[in-house]
Amino acid sequence: MPVRGRRIVIGTLVAWTVAIALVVVLDDASSQHAKRLPEYLRPFRPVGIRVINAIGTLLCAVGLLDRAISLDPDYLLAAACSKLGRTYPKLHCVLRDAEDEQWHESFHRLTQALQHQAKLTMLGRVVAQGQIMGILEMRGRLLEEFAKEEGRFDSSSADLVDPIFIVGLPRTGTTLLSRLLAVDPANRAPTLWEYMSPVPKPPCPPPLNASAADFEAYDLKTKVRISEEHWKVNQYKSLAPGVDAMHPVEATNPEECIIIMNYIMDSEQVAVTYPIHEYLQWLLGFDNHVKALEWNRRVLQYLQQDDPYGPRRWVVKTPYYLAMMDDIRKVFPNAKIIHTHRDPAQSVLSVSSVIAKLHGIVTNDIDLHRIGSQQAEIHEIMVDEALQVRRRWAEEAENHGEEESNRSFRIIDMHLEDLQKDPIETVNNIYKSLFDAEVSPGAADLMRKWLEENPRTKHGTHRPTMDEFGLEGRMESDIFEAYRRAFGAKGAAPLPNDKDKGAGQEQAASNQDTEHGEL
Numbered sequence: 001m002p003v004r005g006r007r008i009v010i011g012t013l014v015a016w017t018v019a020i021a022l023v024v025v026l027d028d029a030s031s032q033h034a035k036r037l038p039e040y041l042r043p044f045r046p047v048g049i050r051v052i053n054a055i056g057t058l059l060c061a062v063g064l065l066d067r068a069i070s071l072d073p074d075y076l077l078a079a080a081c082s083k084l085g086r087t088y089p090k091l092h093c094v095l096r097d098a099e100d101e102q103w104h105e106s107f108h109r110l111t112q113a114l115q116h117q118a119k120l121t122m123l124g125r126v127v128a129q130g131q132i133m134g135i136l137e138m139r140g141r142l143l144e145e146f147a148k149e150e151g152r153f154d155s156s157s158a159d160l161v162d163p164i165f166i167v168g169l170p171r172t173g174t175t176l177l178s179r180l181l182a183v184d185p186a187n188r189a190p191t192l193w194e195y196m197s198p199v200p201k202p203p204c205p206p207p208l209n210a211s212a213a214d215f216e217a218y219d220l221k222t223k224v225r226i227s228e229e230h231w232k233v234n235q236y237k238s239l240a241p242g243v244d245a246m247h248p249v250e251a252t253n254p255e256e257c258i259i260i261m262n263y264i265m266d267s268e269q270v271a272v273t274y275p276i277h278e279y280l281q282w283l284l285g286f287d288n289h290v291k292a293l294e295w296n297r298r299v300l301q302y303l304q305q306d307d308p309y310g311p312r313r314w315v316v317k318t319p320y321y322l323a324m325m326d327d328i329r330k331v332f333p334n335a336k337i338i339h340t341h342r343d344p345a346q347s348v349l350s351v352s353s354v355i356a357k358l359h360g361i362v363t364n365d366i367d368l369h370r371i372g373s374q375q376a377e378i379h380e381i382m383v384d385e386a387l388q389v390r391r392r393w394a395e396e397a398e399n400h401g402e403e404e405s406n407r408s409f410r411i412i413d414m415h416l417e418d419l420q421k422d423p424i425e426t427v428n429n430i431y432k433s434l435f436d437a438e439v440s441p442g443a444a445d446l447m448r449k450w451l452e453e454n455p456r457t458k459h460g461t462h463r464p465t466m467d468e469f470g471l472e473g474r475m476e477s478d479i480f481e482a483y484r485r486a487f488g489a490k491g492a493a494p495l496p497n498d499k500d501k502g503a504g505q506e507q508a509a510s511n512q513d514t515e516h517g518e519l
Contacts, residue, residue, distance in 0.1 A: 037368070038468060041353065043360030044241055049123055053364070055218035056122020066115075069125040073111040076129070080136035084144075094143045095136060102291060106283070107263035113276035123239075124362030128274060141199040146225070146298060152214040160300055161310075162408075162435070163332055166317035167325060167386075168340030169379060173416035175247065177340065178317045180423060182254045183450045184443040185209045189254030189315040193229035194303060196259065204307040208446050226251055239361045246354045256318040260299050266292035270322045275359050277374045284381050289324040293331040317328075322382040325389045333407040336434040339390075341489045342416040345466070345475035346385065348375050352471075353464040373468030373509050379481045387482060417490045423451055
């Protein structure tokens with residue numbers, strides 16, 4: 001072997017030896033901590049990721065981590081503006097020209113939280129930097145698109161036909177319901193890839209009853225862009241094996257509106273992705289979320305332009321809407337709200353397991369009891385807000401009469417257990433209440449087919465326990481009890497193979513997570 005070749009081999013071996021040593025010395029403590037977690041929640045730490053994180057620990061020790069992977073707000077803005085093709089120092093970038101002080105404050109608070117509270121690993125910083133830069137770039141591109149079309153759209157929601165808002169605590173059936181409603185050709189739900197890559201404007205997708213030629217034409221126009229988003233989604237999911245059993249994510253699936261509200265920096269998604277609890281508390285403390293909903297409305301108007309299959313009803317959902325119910329009514333006076341319910345103890349437990357799984361991608365500091373406590377607190381804030389709003393709406397309806405107080409705006413309650421036991425009948429009852437009509441036979445057939453292709457256990461199951469997250473006794477607070485009394489909140493329906501179990505076993509089975517995404 002030539003001398004140069006030997007040097008390359010020796011250099012490679014030395015590099016790997018140093019890397020392995022870094023893993024052993026710098027990453028050993030976090031690895032030992034991970035082993036104490038339940039197996040289904042242990043962070044995915046193959047050698048490659050441990051090496052990356054160990055290098056980050058070393059860079060932090062010598063004060064170079066911020067230079068290597070910067071989360072400084074000015075750096076992130078400059079990088080995003082550069083991608084937009086603008087000259088940042090001359091302040092011509094649309095991101096810098098924006099006059100929204102709340103957006104700027106929220107952005108700076110987010111970056112501060114990521115730098116000083118989240119305890120991110122090296123990989124976590126890489127993920128955070130990439131996500132925030134992507135959010136900034138796409139915000140800039142959307143602002144440029146909106147500027148081109150200024151005056152074209154109504155500042156009200158009049159051109160949005162009966163938008164359906166699915167509002168409820170996390171893991172209360174919002175995912176199942178939104179994906180089921182999206183099957184109806186009369187409805188349309190924004191998909192993940194449309195939210196992640198809205199510029200240039202995506203073609204309007206054909207409904208399921210469209211012709212084969214329409215689907216072929218749509219595939220031809222979108223194949224490359226959807227493939228790119230599929231790749232990104234799969235790369236992210238590869239960092240948390242088993243996450244699909246909790247919440248299946250595909251680029252072409254309907255997805256949460258918190259993704260589009262990332263671009264206005266009023267979204268709980270970042271607090272689900274990163275351990276920045278205080279930042280989410282600050283967001284929930286806003287006097288109102290009108291700007292976020294106005295942004296949401298503008299994006300929906302943009303996406304539905306020139307829809308050859310329209311007008312269709314938008315189906316949008318996120319648990320974060322619980323903090324926005326009054327504002328939804330202001331910004332979307334013709335909204336149709338479906339308020340989903342489940343016993344809050346199961347909701348908190350279920351979402352805590354999801355958050356622990358996702359946080360394991362970006363940090364080694366996984367404390368299940370802390371996560372459980374924080375989620376119980378966040379749930380109390382959202383439940384309390386929802387209770388106050390619903391009580392006030394009920395009083396208005398009683399004092400002013402249903403016709404005056406609730407003309408085009410309507411709301412209905414739905415329990416997860418009912419949706420799981422009889423999905424079609426539950427949807428039919430929703431349509432009767434919101435639209436004074438039943439589900440069409442064709443739409444009902446399409447929904448049945450979707451349910452057959454997407455059983456609850458399609459992506460597997462896991463069984464979080466109250467004890468794992470320190471929630472024993474925590475879920476009996478006055479607020480949660482008031483919520484149970486007000487709405488008769490029930491647990492999830494047991495799976496078919498759990499129906500023959502005893503009462504104690506059946507209760508444990510109802511705590512398990514499967515997909516449709518929230519069981």
